[in-house]
Amino acid sequence: MNDKDAAARRGTGSDSTPITLRRAEPGDGAAVAEVYLRSFDAALPTVRRAHDDDGVRAFFRDVVVVHHETWVADEAGTVVGMMVLEDGRMEQLYLDPARRGHGLGDRFVQLAKERSPQGLDLWTFQVNAPAHRFYERHGFLAAERTDGSDNEEREPDIRYVWKGDAAADDRP
Template sequence: MRNSPACPARCRDADLADMAVCAGILSSWIDATPWMPRVHSTGEVERYYRETVFAERSVVVAEREVEIAGFLTFSDDHLVTALYVDERHRGTGVGAALLGVAKKRSGTELRLWTFEHNTRAQRFYVREGFVPAGRTAGENEEGLPDILYLWRAELPRGREAFHA
């Protein structure tokens, strides 16, 4: 069964050969999401991923059944800039596996934005330990309201957080 979690995702660092598949997963999500405007053509998305995302950020892909099932990108300042799962693999643990890699690599905290209309993503992020930390009325290129989510690693017992 394709959407069975019995076939776990295997995460690895992406390479440039994965770029077109990652850009395609994002473009497919945009095309399948009624409230999401298409701001850039598929070709522009691919060029942006090739020239900017893969050059400046960490990109991790999750593979299931010998295909890329999803991807996550994040910056050195612990900002997850993209997390998309191919619709055939949603609900199988791919997103959680990708976030697990980002959490482990960050060690302390992660931030990410999701659109206010994306209630499925919001429920997922809350399940993964994120909390809402801010909102905008649409200060993004899509012009859509969005929500900032924050995840912080729990401190080992006996240590307290220092907040200046």
């Protein structure tokens, strides 16, 4: 990442501490898993997680951070948010509960759109109304609803789609 990209990815936390979005490193796996666990439990208390805490930690440490395009929000050396992108899909976006509502999710979505200007899709649970409002505010449209039989949690979900930068398709 060049200096311009790094500067564009910087912002501040709730107490004016700088928060930088950066690619995750292998050593970030445990911290990424902890953000996921805290966020999932706070945002989705009625959804049964498909794996126990140790299974989640192993998955993020050994698979996600090592093999997928994982980004973290770093606040003074502490991971306070995470996003995973793969082939035009936002696979994960989770924030420490204390960092919600401060623009950090907006920054992650902007980064995802920059990384996938042709378009993105993602899945979120139907019970997660705040996520629906968030993604719709960012131009995502609900494209498909399921009964949850294809996800590990067996929870009804919604696929959202952002069509991308249509103007980029019209350029010579």
